Amino acid sequence: MNIGDVASATGLPAKTIRYYEDIDLVRPARSENGYRHFSDRDLHKLAFLGRARSLGFTIEECRTLMSLYDDRGRASADVKEIAEEHLGRVERKIAELQSLQSTLKLLVTSCHGNDRPECPILDDLAGAGIKAVV
Amino acid sequence: MNIGDVASATGLPAKTIRYYEDIDLVRPARSENGYRHFSDRDLHKLAFLGRARSLGFTIEECRTLMSLYDDRGRASADVKEIAEEHLGRVERKIAELQSLQSTLKLLVTSCHGNDRPECPILDDLAGAGIKAVV
DNA sequence: TCTTGACCTTCCAGTCGCTGGAAGGCTTAA
DNA sequence: TTAAGCCTTCCAGCGACTGGAAGGTCAAGA
16 A cells, blocks of 8 residues: 555545654555555554544654554553553643633633723733742 | 843743743843843733733734733724633633543543553554545 | 656655753852 | 853754655556
8 A cells, every 4th residue: 555545544644654654653665666565564553553643642652552562461551551641641631721711711701892992801911920029 | 130030020931031032022122241131011021921821822812912902992802802712722622632531531441450461442542443445 | 659647755844832952251259 | 260140142852743845656548
C-alpha cells in the first residue's frame, strides 16, 4: 500500500504518517521508485497509533504502549499505569477548565452586552492584582 | 520600574514580559543604560494581560480586549462576544475531555493491572478500525 | 506519443505561548 | 576590586503536527 491508501484506511493524514516515520514510530519499506510501501503490520501499527492519539496519549506514551503491545512478556500493570496517569491528567484538566468555566459564566452573565461601555468583564480584568513592591 | 520589579509585582516571568513587548502588547520606555523602564500604565496593562491570560483568553483576544478597554466609546457587547466565544470553547473542551475521561475510566477499570500480559487497554488500541480500501 | 492529473517525494517554515540558555553589559555593596 | 545580581540580545526548543513549494512518477485517455 502507498501512503494515500494507508491514509484513507486509517484516517490519518499522509503528512502525519510521514511525521510518524520521521520520529521512528513506523518504518515502512520503500519501493524502487522511492515511494513508501506499507505492510499490513505497518497499517496495524498506524491504526493503533491513531486510536491511542485520539484517546489523548502523548507520542511518547504511544511509543511505550506500542512496545508493550509488541512485548509478549509485558505486565498489564505497566499498561494500566500509563493509562491511569493519563486519566489523572485528563481529570486535572477538566477541573481546571470547570473552574475557568464558572468564572467566565459569572463574567458573561454580569455583562449587559449592549452598546454602552460599562463592562464588568473589563472591570474584572483591569482590577486584577498588582502586588506592592515591598 | 525595571523588569524584575514588574515581574514580581504582576507575577509574570520577566521572559514573558519581554515576549509581550516583542509582540507589541506593551511598549515600555528605555532608560539610558538600555534597561526597560515601566510606567504605572505599563504595569497596569501587564496585570490586565496576566489576568486575561489566566482566564484562558488567547493573546489575540487579549490584544482586542485591551484595545476595547482603552476605547471609551466601546460597546460592552463586543467584550461580551469575545468572552462568550471563549466560554464556548472552554465548554466544548470540557465535553471532549469528559468523553475521553469516561472511555479511559472504562479501560482502566477493565484492566487487571497485574504481571500477566492480557490487557483490555491494548486490545482496545489494537482493535481499532482499519477501513477496507474499496 | 503526448499530455493531464493524481499521486508521490523532500525540505523548510509556521503554529501557540512561552521557556531555557549562552554571552555579555550594568549596578550596587562589601 | 570584586562579586553578586541585575539587565540586555539572540537563538533554539517544546508538541504534534500542518502548509506550501519544487519537483519526480504513474496511469489513463486523446
